[in-house]
Amino acid sequence: MKKMELLAPAGTMEKMKMALLYGADAVYLAGKVFGLRAYGGNFSMEELKEAVSYAHSMGKKVYVTVNIIPRNEDLEGLDDYLKYLESIHVDAVLISDLGVFSLCREVAPHLPIHVSTQASSANWRTVKMWKDLGAERVVLAREVSVKEMADIRKKVDIDLEVFGHGAMCISWSGRCLLSNFFTNGKRQSNRGECIQACRFRYAVMEESRPGQYWPVEEDEHGTYIFNSKDLCMIDHIPELIEGGAASLKIEGRMKSVYYVAAVVAAYRKAIDAYYAEGGAYRVRPEWREELEKVSHRPYTTAFAFQNPDHSAQEYVKSQPEQPYDFVGLILPGHGEEGTNQVQQRNHFKVGEILEYLTPQGQVGLVKITRLVNRDGEEVDKAPHPLEELTMTGDKTLPAFSILRRRAKK
Numbered sequence: 001m002k003k004m005e006l007l008a009p010a011g012t013m014e015k016m017k018m019a020l021l022y023g024a025d026a027v028y029l030a031g032k033v034f035g036l037r038a039y040g041g042n043f044s045m046e047e048l049k050e051a052v053s054y055a056h057s058m059g060k061k062v063y064v065t066v067n068i069i070p071r072n073e074d075l076e077g078l079d080d081y082l083k084y085l086e087s088i089h090v091d092a093v094l095i096s097d098l099g100v101f102s103l104c105r106e107v108a109p110h111l112p113i114h115v116s117t118q119a120s121s122a123n124w125r126t127v128k129m130w131k132d133l134g135a136e137r138v139v140l141a142r143e144v145s146v147k148e149m150a151d152i153r154k155k156v157d158i159d160l161e162v163f164g165h166g167a168m169c170i171s172w173s174g175r176c177l178l179s180n181f182f183t184n185g186k187r188q189s190n191r192g193e194c195i196q197a198c199r200f201r202y203a204v205m206e207e208s209r210p211g212q213y214w215p216v217e218e219d220e221h222g223t224y225i226f227n228s229k230d231l232c233m234i235d236h237i238p239e240l241i242e243g244g245a246a247s248l249k250i251e252g253r254m255k256s257v258y259y260v261a262a263v264v265a266a267y268r269k270a271i272d273a274y275y276a277e278g279g280a281y282r283v284r285p286e287w288r289e290e291l292e293k294v295s296h297r298p299y300t301t302a303f304a305f306q307n308p309d310h311s312a313q314e315y316v317k318s319q320p321e322q323p324y325d326f327v328g329l330i331l332p333g334h335g336e337e338g339t340n341q342v343q344q345r346n347h348f349k350v351g352e353i354l355e356y357l358t359p360q361g362q363v364g365l366v367k368i369t370r371l372v373n374r375d376g377e378e379v380d381k382a383p384h385p386l387e388e389l390t391m392t393g394d395k396t397l398p399a400f401s402i403l404r405r406r407a408k409k
Contacts, residue, residue, distance in 0.1 A: 004241050004248055006271055007063070007161065008264050011042065011253040015260050016051055016062075021359045021400050022261040023268030026061035027051075028094065029253070034066045034074070034081060049088045061091040066104075067116035069097055079107045086111040092136065095119075105134055112136045114161065122148070124155040131158045137246065142168065143303045146236070146243045153244030160244055165263055165291075166251025168228035168302055230320070232299035234291060235283050237270045239304075258326035258345075258402055259294045265361040266290040290363070293324045293404070327354060328403035331388065338369075342382075342391040342403065349381035358401045366393045366403070 008024035010016035016027050029051065030042045043051060048064065055062045064085055068074060078100065085093060086108035093111055095101050096118030104113055114137040115121060115130045122141040130138050137159035140149060144162075153160055187195050205212065231251070233240060240248060248271070250263055266287045274281050291299075297320045327348045331341040348354065353367045370392035371379050382389055 002246070003275055004245055004271060006264065006267055007247045007249045008260060009166075009250055009253040009255065010051070010260075011255075013043070013047055013051060015253075015257050017054065018257050018261045018400065019264050020055060020058055020060050022264040023359070023361070024060070024250075024264050026063060026091070026247070027055065028063040028065060028249070030065045031081065034068055034070075034078060045084065048085070048090070052088050052090055056089070063092045063094055063114060064090050065094045065116070066100060067094050067096040067118050068100075069118065070100065075099075075103075079103060082108040082111065094139065101133065101135075114139060117141055117163070124152040127152050127156045127158060127160075131156055137161055139163075139249065142231075145306070146239050146304050149245065150243040159246035161247040161249055162240060162245045163231060163251060164233040164240065164245075164248035165231055165267065166255075167297070168231050168251075168300075228297075228302075229300040230297045231302050232291060232296075233301060233304060234266060234270055234287050236301065236304065237267075237274050237283075238281060241271075241274060255295070256326060257329075258324075258404065261359075261402055262290055262294045262357060265357060265359070269361050286363075290357075295320045295322045297321070322407050324355075324404045325407045326402060326404050328382070328391075330356075330397045330399055330401040330403070332399040337396055338392055338394060340391050340393070340397050342389055344382040344384060344387045344389065345403075347381065347383045348403070348405070350379075352405070354403045354405050356397055356401050356403055358398045360398070364395075366395055366397065368393050 005025045006023060007026045007028060008019035010019055010027040010029040016029060019027050029048075031048055032042050032044060052062045066078075066082070066085075070078075082093070082104050091112065092114045093104060094114045094116040095104060096116035101113060101115075104111060113135050115135045117139040119126075119130075119138075120141045121127050121130065121138050122144050127138045127140075135158070139161040140152070142163050144152075149160060149162060183195065233248070237248075248267065250260075250267065252259055252263070270283070270287050273284070325346050327346040328342045328344055331343055333341055348368065350368050350371055353365055355363065356366050357363055368391055371382060372390040372392075373379050374388055379389070
């Protein structure tokens with residue numbers, strides 16, 4: 001059986017490298033144009049080339065999103081961009097629009113195409129059509145259940161990719177017009193400029209009573225009627241693999257480095273355990289505990305097993321919980337035992353006991369006993385953003401380990 005791929009988001013070069021170091025088999029990312037995350041950081045042309053080279057040096061893959069729903073003016077320069085992606089040996093592009101698909105086949109015939117979830121592929125005939133046109137993979141609509149995926153896979157011999165974790169969009173396959181409406185067309189979600197209007201607070205106003213607002217729920221503060229919970233399939237890896245998923249995708253190109261690393265580490269453990277243990281496989285509580293330590297809304301399995309009812313929505317508040325703070329990143333190179341180079345990401349101080357997460361997914365505690373800044377001066381705390389220090393503790397940690405602590409409420 002071909003092992004299911006673990007596919008991670010990469011909004012920046014640092015996130016890409018951390019995703020791969022923490023166990024992702026592939027990453028998806030965007031250039032500065034033609035993608036659906038205009039504010040996710042994204043990659044310049046040279047950075048795209050560097051990203052591909054870095055991933056390939058590790059035997060891993062890079063997929064580039066070209067999944068906008070374009071207007072005429074958006075097509076300008078697209079042919080040269082696709083040729084460039086082919087020339088730097090990108091492993092695939094994600095496309096949702098039939099015209100962009102056609103152009104890619106014409107100008108970059110050796111560039112593999114994955115069909116984006118924006119194409120709303122929800123039945124086997126649609127998937128077969130994309131295969132017949134030359135697609136190598138279809139990312140199924142998020143509304144497709146595990147059973148429906150299995151039925152599609154039985155009828156069409158093609159790689160199927162599914163979302164397994166992350167924020168959900170209330171609109172069908174992400175095709176939303178709310179951003180257009182609230183910004184008078186200045187920010188269009190289908191062209192990469194979503195304002196996440198589904199997370200806003202709403203109330204009802206009756207037409208003949210302007211200025212009088214009624215909450216949708218029994219709450220004087222209103223309600224977030226479009227606000228979805230976050231998807232989490234960590235408890236259902238066997239169903240996804242046995243249902244025919246070739247790739248499990250984590251959402252989150254705009255999430256933090258810490259988020260990407262921690263989520264990837266948890267799913268890496270779960271997927272590897274399934275293939276190693278077979279019938280003896282069991283879900284470990286520590287996987288779910290790890291996912292509870294990242295920024296998230298309450299979790300749901302959404303459409304995976306049924307059409308979700310109101311329990312898949314989050315009515316109480318818009319912002320996700322942030323249970324832990326990412327305070328430091330262990331850098332390569334260390335001296336004597338118990339000494340590490342660390343880059344500050346949030347304030348910490350001598351005497352603190354911090355939790356760590358390694359790229360191998362190990363979790364533990366380390367006590368900071370001494371800090372020395374780059375000038376060789378001993379200091380009692382690290383308050384400066386991205387400051388690099390020598391940290392002495394009760395153990396030596398692997399490079400790129402994450403230091404974190406429980407956030408104060």
